[in-house]
Amino acid sequence: MTSPVALDPELETDAEPVKGEQKLEGRSPGQLMWQRFKRDRTGVICAVVVILYFVVSLAAPLLVKLSGTDPYTLYGQDPTYADKPILDQFGLPLGYFGGVSGDHWFGVEPQYGRDLFAMLVYGMRTSLFMALGVTVLLMVTGVIIGLIGGYFGGRTDYWIGRVTDFFLSFPQQLFFIAFMPVVTAFFVDPREETPTYFRALAMLIVLWLLGWMSMARLVRSTVLSLREREFVEAAKVSGASPGRIVRKEILPNVVTPILVQFTFQLPSTILTIAFLSFAGVGFVEPTPDWGRLFAAAANYTEQDPAFLFFPGLALVIFVLAFNLLGDSVRDAFDPKSGR
Amino acid sequence: MFQFIIRRTVGALVTLFLIGAATFFLFVAAPSDYASLACGKDCSPARLEDIRQALGLNLPIHQQFWDFMSGIVMGRDYPTGHCSAPCLGQSFYSGDMVWSTIMDRFPTTLTLTAGGAVVFVIVGVGAGMIAAYRRGTLIDKVATGVSMVLSSFQIYVLGPIVLLIFVYSTGWMDNPAYHPITEDPWTWFTGMLLPVLVMATIFTAQYTRMARSSMIEQLAEEHVRTARAKGMSNKYVFFRYAWRGSMIPIVTVLGIDISAMLGGAVVTEITFSLQGIGRLAVDGAVHKDLPLTMGVMLFGAFFILIVNILTDIAYAYIDPRVRLS
Numbered sequence: 001m002t003s004p005v006a007l008d009p010e011l012e013t014d015a016e017p018v019k020g021e022q023k024l025e026g027r028s029p030g031q032l033m034w035q036r037f038k039r040d041r042t043g044v045i046c047a048v049v050v051i052l053y054f055v056v057s058l059a060a061p062l063l064v065k066l067s068g069t070d071p072y073t074l075y076g077q078d079p080t081y082a083d084k085p086i087l088d089q090f091g092l093p094l095g096y097f098g099g100v101s102g103d104h105w106f107g108v109e110p111q112y113g114r115d116l117f118a119m120l121v122y123g124m125r126t127s128l129f130m131a132l133g134v135t136v137l138l139m140v141t142g143v144i145i146g147l148i149g150g151y152f153g154g155r156t157d158y159w160i161g162r163v164t165d166f167f168l169s170f171p172q173q174l175f176f177i178a179f180m181p182v183v184t185a186f187f188v189d190p191r192e193e194t195p196t197y198f199r200a201l202a203m204l205i206v207l208w209l210l211g212w213m214s215m216a217r218l219v220r221s222t223v224l225s226l227r228e229r230e231f232v233e234a235a236k237v238s239g240a241s242p243g244r245i246v247r248k249e250i251l252p253n254v255v256t257p258i259l260v261q262f263t264f265q266l267p268s269t270i271l272t273i274a275f276l277s278f279a280g281v282g283f284v285e286p287t288p289d290w291g292r293l294f295a296a297a298a299n300y301t302e303q304d305p306a307f308l309f310f311p312g313l314a315l316v317i318f319v320l321a322f323n324l325l326g327d328s329v330r331d332a333f334d335p336k337s338g339r
Numbered sequence: 340m341f342q343f344i345i346r347r348t349v350g351a352l353v354t355l356f357l358i359g360a361a362t363f364f365l366f367v368a369a370p371s372d373y374a375s376l377a378c379g380k381d382c383s384p385a386r387l388e389d390i391r392q393a394l395g396l397n398l399p400i401h402q403q404f405w406d407f408m409s410g411i412v413m414g415r416d417y418p419t420g421h422c423s424a425p426c427l428g429q430s431f432y433s434g435d436m437v438w439s440t441i442m443d444r445f446p447t448t449l450t451l452t453a454g455g456a457v458v459f460v461i462v463g464v465g466a467g468m469i470a471a472y473r474r475g476t477l478i479d480k481v482a483t484g485v486s487m488v489l490s491s492f493q494i495y496v497l498g499p500i501v502l503l504i505f506v507y508s509t510g511w512m513d514n515p516a517y518h519p520i521t522e523d524p525w526t527w528f529t530g531m532l533l534p535v536l537v538m539a540t541i542f543t544a545q546y547t548r549m550a551r552s553s554m555i556e557q558l559a560e561e562h563v564r565t566a567r568a569k570g571m572s573n574k575y576v577f578f579r580y581a582w583r584g585s586m587i588p589i590v591t592v593l594g595i596d597i598s599a600m601l602g603g604a605v606v607t608e609i610t611f612s613l614q615g616i617g618r619l620a621v622d623g624a625v626h627k628d629l630p631l632t633m634g635v636m637l638f639g640a641f642f643i644l645i646v647n648i649l650t651d652i653a654y655a656y657i658d659p660r661v662r663l664s
Contacts, residue, residue: 169354169647171602171639174620178632181624182366271493278495279605279621294495298610301499302507312496320491 029256036332043328049321057125064122067105069115071122071288075104076113087113090303098306106310110300120311122288130200131270134207138269139262141208142215143254147246149216150223157220164213172210176272179206180281196287203282207272218261222254256333263326267319274315290315344648351644356408358640359633363404366629407633427637428630432622437634441616447517448615450527451607452600454535455542456593463543464589467550472577474555482547490544498537498610505533515611534611538604542596546589553588557581586657594650601646602639 027035037043056063064070076087086099091111093099098107098116106116149160183202188194226232227250235245270290276282277291284292290311297308391397395406406415410426417429427437470482505512515533518526557563558581566576603617616635623631654661 166354166357169640169643170358171599171636171643173599173605173617174602174636174639177605177620177624178362178636179365179624181627185627274493275606279609281621281624294493298495298499301503305499305503308496308499312500315493315496316488316491319493320488323487323491 033256033332037328040328040332042324043332046321046325046328049317050325053124053318053321054128056121057128060121060125064118067103067115067117069104069118071114071118072286074112074114075108076111078113081113087111092303093306098304098309100306107306109296109307110304116307116310119288119293120290120314123290123293123311124314126283126288127270127273127290130203131266131273134204134211134273135262135266135269137204138208138211139215139258139265142212143219143258145212146216146219147223147250147254150220151227151242151246151250153224153227160216160220164216167210167213170210173275175210176206176276177279177281179209180276196283199283199287203273203276207269211269215258215261215265218257219254222257223250226250226253260326260330260333263322263329267322267326271319340652344652347648347651351648354644355637355640359408359637360404362633362636363407363629364400366632367400367403407630411637427634430628430631432626432628432631437630440619440631441634441638444615444619446519447531447608447613448601448603448617450517450520450531451535451538451604451613451615452597454531455539455600455604456597458535458539459543459546459596460593462539463546464550466543467547468554468582470547470551471554471558479551483551486544486547488544489540490548492541494538494541494606495610497540498534498607501533501537502611515613517613517615534607534613537610538607546592549592550585550589553585554581557585560584583657587654590650590653590657594646594653598643598646599639601642603635 069075073081075081076091086094086101086104086108087110088094093108093110093113095101095107100107104115104117106120108115109119145160145164149157180202183205184194184198187198187201232245232249235249240248273282274289274291274294277284277289278295280295282291283289293311294308294315297311300307388397395403398406407428409415410422410428412424413426414421414423415426415428416422422429422436422438425438427441429435430437430440433440466482466486470479473479502515506514512529512533516530518530520527558577560581563576563580566580567573601616603615603620605617605620607613608615608617609621616638619631620635620639622628623635
């Protein structure tokens with residue numbers, strides 16, 4: 001009766017049909033979490049939606065080929081497409097809802113006549129993968145710093161704590177904005193055109209510098225309580241090296257909070273990247289990027305509000321799905337949290 | 340209490356100095372020549388030297404840094420005139436004094452912050468409390484659902500939509516703009532109403548979710564259950580026992596949000612074309628204007644540190660178990 005499975009009657013009915021005699025099966029915490037998560041319908045739907053966004057981003061070149069467009073061609077100005085006018089004399093899209101048609105599924109951009117569908121899927125691709133990279137990097141940094149602080153304690157922990165506090169007192173948004181041009185200037189001469197890769201790299205560095213603190217704090221406090229537990233002491237007594245204790249005894253136990261934090265961190269990183277491009281210091285013309293679409297849409301709102309519709313809807317659904325997914329993951333790991 | 344404030348203030352000053360130093364040296368370390376940027380394309384060596392002289396770029400870096408930092412405390416003298424005590428230097432780009440530029444822009448940002456904070460404390464926290472009080476009812480479900488959806492919106496998505504509805508297509512309101520409250524409180528109010536409401540809507544939704552879950556957590560606490568068991572009325576338990584404890588996480592987040600917004604509500608200011616501190620930061624970054632960027636960064640960091648201290652004091656008032664030491 002000590003098995004956690006037996007405490008939850010619903011779980012037993014969910015498990016695979018028991019053959020022959022009743023046998024109590026041991027399940028790892030991971031399996032238990034997975035079972036709880038599968039029962040949460042909202043969570044599963046949101047996970048599917050989020051995965052779909054990543055699939056779309058991954059398949060962006062394919063989808064764009066399917067629609068027969070690309071994110072860079074100025075369909076409104078290029079003479080090759082003169083036989084198919086899409087913009088009127090004021091540079092506004094012809095037709096309904098921002099020029100939605102068989103050729104341009106989500107309509108076109110005013111003035112330039114670029115295809116919104118292509119810009120959106122490529123923009124999502126830029127933002128999502130960039131954010132994935134940044135998030136993984138700052139999670140790893142945070143985990144390492146937190147582990148060191150929490151495990152070694154004492155003076156090490158004190159100084160790591162002070163450094164963390166110092167980084168936390170930077171005005172984050174202002175820092176991002178102020179240091180984008182500075183960090184870019186490390187790589188290229190400010191008077192020259194900055195290649196997109198260097199811009200991405202600069203963003204990565206800036207976001208990484210001010211992003212690791214919350215993770216480090218979380219891991220530190222978890223490790224601090226784990227350090228005093230019996231199984232760690234047992235490992236110590238049996239002569240395990242600090243490296244082994246951290247890897248084999250402590251790390252497996254901090255995976256849960258790390259994963260939960262990850263599902264909250266990723267959308268927030270995506271929004272920060274979008275924010276940088278929106279403020280005009282992130283990606284610039286002509287790189288397709290989600291945030292840049294909003295900056296453009298804000299200028300076109302008065303004449304062509306439809307331009308905001310698709311990127312906006314896509315973003316709202318994405319953030320909503322990710323938030324709900326984060327809640328579900330947390331509930332699955334920690335059934336006590338009970339919303 | 341007094342000792343606590345002194346100690347934290349000293350700590351805050353040290354941190355401010357370090358932030359200033361970090362900002363300054365990071366900026367200087369990046370290879371960009373302000374003088375030649377300010378001089379333009381065809382620039383004679385003599386003129387370049389003049390500009391260097393005027394900006395103080397011919398001095399060694401530590402001297403420049405010292406001039407900047409001491410200027411904050413003691414003021415500085417420029418060829419164009421004296422810059423009195425909290426002197427954050429002179430903008431490389433526009434030549435204006437940074438401190439007076441910031442003071443010019445600050446009322447806009449302050450209005451946004453104050454207006455926003457009032458809305459999300461009253462509406463946001465209030466709705467969360469009601470939802471927790473009536474947990475499981477229709478009110479709770481509506482409040483949770485609406486706040487979930489609204490918190491997924493972003494200011495740059497909701498802002499243009501609101502502008503489209505209230506300004507562009509119906510003309511019910513004028514384009515948002517800041518008018519000093521001292522001139523005409525009514526135009527000040529109407530001018531800032533839309534930006535404040537849009538910004539507040541998104542934040543409010545987060546506060547509703549947070550207040551609700553924090554309240555529910557508190558209601559499950561043992562001291563609350565004991566109070567119930569003693570036969571105290573629902574309302575009394577709710578407001579006297581659970582409410583206090585549930586305020587702690589909200590005060591934390593409120594402190595973070597307010598200090599961040601005082602340093603510039605960047606997205607709101609850009610979306611509604613308002614000239615606030617956040618806009619100033621973007622200008623400073625775009626023009627690679629070191630004094631302006633330094634000024635805005637220090638200004639923002641100042642609020643973060645002040646609000647941090649205030650938050651800690653607030654904890655002690657809310658929760659008697661917290662000791663300021």
